[in-house]
Amino acid sequence: MAGRPRSIDRDKVLDAAEALVMTEGASALSFDAVAKAAGITKGGVQYAFGTRDNLIRSMITRWEEAFDADVAQRTGPDPSAQALIRGHLAAMRDAEEADHSRAAVAVTALFQHPDQLAETRDWYAARFGRLDLSKPGDRRLATTFLAAEGAFLLKAFGLLSLPDTQWKALFDDMLSATPTGLEDAEPQNE
Numbered sequence: 001m002a003g004r005p006r007s008i009d010r011d012k013v014l015d016a017a018e019a020l021v022m023t024e025g026a027s028a029l030s031f032d033a034v035a036k037a038a039g040i041t042k043g044g045v046q047y048a049f050g051t052r053d054n055l056i057r058s059m060i061t062r063w064e065e066a067f068d069a070d071v072a073q074r075t076g077p078d079p080s081a082q083a084l085i086r087g088h089l090a091a092m093r094d095a096e097e098a099d100h101s102r103a104a105v106a107v108t109a110l111f112q113h114p115d116q117l118a119e120t121r122d123w124y125a126a127r128f129g130r131l132d133l134s135k136p137g138d139r140r141l142a143t144t145f146l147a148a149e150g151a152f153l154l155k156a157f158g159l160l161s162l163p164d165t166q167w168k169a170l171f172d173d174m175l176s177a178t179p180t181g182l183e184d185a186e187p188q189n190e
Contacts, residue, residue: 008048013038014062017055018105026112029056056109057116063106064123067091067099081130082138085145086178088127092152093171104156137179144174 016038020028031052035042049055075087095103110116128145131138148171154160155167162170 008040008044010048010058011062013040013045013048013055014059017059018102021059021105021108022101026108029109031055053115056112059109060106060116060120063102066102070094082141082179084127085131085141086175086180089144089148089171089175089178092148093168093175095152100152100156103152104158107153107156141178144178148174 013034017029017034020033020037024033029052031042031045034055035045038045045055049058070091071084071087074090075083079087110120128142131142133139133142151160151170155162
């Protein structure tokens, strides 16, 4: 009688892969190293992901899906372009340290595999591409979005260290400076 195959906890393997990239860099990401870190066999990692590229794609997808779910909770179904960006900013403001680490891992892995850049470009296009940059309010929103993305990546890569209260205050200021959809008129000269 054959034994039942053990199921692989994909999240546990992805956690181990992320930790490995954070501590040793993307070049250390191998099935052997991930298997050892996750406490499973190399065959188990291969069974769960098939290829190293699929493992990396899964790491990126998991981060994007978690972030998108957070944004969706803040915006509700079918948000306007402006509401989507504001939800994105609020999610960045409230991100935990683990979220910054996952973002750094995802970006690091992404640049190791340029073939996966198209999916990330599409993800950003969904955030940015619906704005009408001929409108002053949308331009302010786009500028704030780009500044927030830069701040998030600087923090994710450990190049910017701010206490949580200061981080939240910066993002609160960014959010208060963004239009809510009614401020698209040209500013009046005083």
